[in-house]
Amino acid sequence: MKVLVHREFKKHGVDVRSIEQPTYSIHKKDPNDFLINGLMELLDQYQRLEIALKLGRGRSKKAQQGGYAGGRATFGYKANKGQKCIQVDEKQAKTVRRVFQLKEQHPSWTLTQIAESLNEEGFTTQQGSMFTKVQVKRILDRRDFYSGTYRYGDIEAEGLHQAIL
Incomplete structure (x- = not known):
């Protein structure tokens, strides 16, 4: 998905700036930038999955104890x-x-x-x-x-x- 977005950005002369990687540009052909960007994306995805797993465990534990595990309260x-x-x-x-x-x-x-x-x-x-x-x-x-x-x-x-x- 990201590759397609980058391709569209390049086609229209748009660049991406990153706070974490101020020198990064989608127009550079530097393999180091490519590697670092890919690793950052993997770490972000890993963190999202880890957070979701922890939240799910917490909700399950709460539910096993009969507590309300979240979402909109049931009518009543x-x-x-x-x-x-x-x-x-x-x-x-x-x-x-x-x-x-x-x-x-x-x-x-x-x-x-x-x-x-x-x-x-x-x-x-x-x-x-x-x-x-x-x-x-x-x-x-x-x-x-x-x-x-x-x-x-x-x-x-x-x-x-x-x-x-």
Whole structure:
């Protein structure tokens, strides 16, 4: 990829300047510059991979202990900085409970019908929008999570989060 970019730069007379290598130029034919630039790229890539591996290990360890391993908090919860687990968002939790109530009371209802009922009752999504069948499905698909089980990849553990259902 980089070779193609350099080729385009050369074609249009554009040069690359580097803070780490102030004398580097893509127009020089110096093999030393080529070698040093290649090594710097390899080291950068190695560092990115190493950081990703460490972060992944940390998230897996946290998940094995039932802690929330990151990303946007599941609807019904909020992630507060500095806290070890996610907290129940009471307004959203009320919506989650209502979704499961509707599904239980009307087992033959479609996801669209559940969404329409939520909208008629004044419930809204995280963004304050009306519910759609997709959002209802996401909630229904996370029954285990709302019951206290935490999953992250292949890891399943008793969650540190408070169950909503």
